[in-house]
Amino acid sequence: MILKNISILYGSDLKLVEKTNVEVSGNKFKKISSKITSSKNAINCEDILLIPGLINSHTHIGDSIAKDLGLNKTVDSKINPVFGMKQKILRETPPKKLIQFMRKTSQSMIKKGITCFVDFREGGLEGVFLAKKALKGIPIRSIILGRIEKYQSTDQIKKNLSISNHYQKELEFLLKYCDGLGISGSNENSDSSLKQFSKTKKLRAIHCAETKQSFSKSKSITKKTEVQRGLLLNPHFLIHMTYATKNDLKLASKKTKGIVVCPRANASLAEGIPDVEQMMKMKCNLAIGTDNVMINSPDLFREMDFLWKVTMGINKKRIDPKKILKMATVNAGKLLDKKIGCIKEGYLADAVFIKKKHVDLDPLGDPYAAIVHRASEKSISAVMIGGKIVHGKI
Ligand SMILES: [Zn+2]
Structure with missing residues (x-):
């Protein structure tokens, strides 16, 4: 699965990376780069902020x-x-x-x-x-x-x-x-x-x-x-x-x-x-x-x-x-001591798809503050565990 044009909180410092592509293979994040050539089944996620599960x-x-x-x-x-x-x-x-x-x-x-x-x-x-x-x-x-x-x-x-x-x-x-x-x-x-x-x-x-x-x-x-x-x-x-x-x-x-x-x-x-x-x-x-x-x-x-x-x-x-x-x-x-809680190559693909344009969050002035004190169950578009969408849809 390739998620294209997505914003993510990347790595152990939760760095905001915009308009990138995320490749999920099996149960893990395989590659994260704006240079991934998107295949036919790539999913456009331009209105999504992907945060670690x-x-x-x-x-x-x-x-x-x-x-x-x-x-x-x-x-x-x-x-x-x-x-x-x-x-x-x-x-x-x-x-x-x-x-x-x-x-x-x-x-x-x-x-x-x-x-x-x-x-x-x-x-x-x-x-x-x-x-x-x-x-x-x-x-x-x-x-x-x-x-x-x-x-x-x-x-x-x-x-x-x-x-x-x-x-x-x-x-x-x-x-x-x-x-x-x-x-x-x-x-x-x-x-x-x-x-x-x-x-x-x-x-x-x-x-x-x-x-x-x-x-x-x-x-x-x-x-x-x-x-x-x-x-x-x-x-x-x-x-x-x-x-x-x-x-x-x-x-x-x-x-x-x-x-x-x-x-x-x-x-x-x-x-x-x-x-x-x-x-x-x-x-x-x-x-x-x-x-x-x-x-x-x-x-x-x-x-x-x-x-x-x-x-x-x-x-x-x-x-x-x-x-x-x-x-x-x-x-x-x-x-x-587990490879979870982080969106990074090699980690288990557990993540939450947050709707950037949701009425409670838009416009996203500070993504960290938005998640900590504005986001709720309602601003979630989908939840992924081990590379599978287990709730909602993207
Ligand atoms: Zn207790």
């Missing part, structure tokens, strides 16, 4: 059935992995129903230009199988991070007990069926358990410093911050870091591939806003996620808009919108 780096689509339930409850009574109301709902809902709503969320994400999402899956092996069933036949790229349903008590953490052989075996089995581990947090796991988990060869990620309460709990039980302990997992990336200290951020920037912030989820739980300005200063690689469907909509356009404005509003300092768009694209590709 958006990557939602943190979700829990499993709770799609529980949208906006328990709005006034505290964070813990809502989503604590051991006693939160979310767990009760998931336990008591027939799997068929859970699957039905997980499918709806995946379809909704594709319509919103999300071509890949990274899901923290609860429910052990059964939970992983449930997600696989839900995603069957839906062309979105998914990275499923599972976990075993074993949460240690404060006492077990203080005694630094490791997980039993039984759970270790369960973990090894689980990892055969998913892309890695998504650990709930360091407050539910002892140092030795975290070290044990660090031996897995697949992706490793952990929630860290999400709330003031989780931050102080870790300090009071272990005298260490959640981040210091979370790093025992040797994680590829950390989720949230809303209450991270400067030293925590320094450690994260040195020892991980990055941080996934979830600003709207944090705000909707009345738990603050991640300080991305400070994170950028500390040279952390930043990606963005929408977190639980229960508390937030899986829409990265809204997420980017919110993060951009709220950060500038709080710090009274401008941020280049391109930096925000990178969080939902190229930075996420780097964090996951």
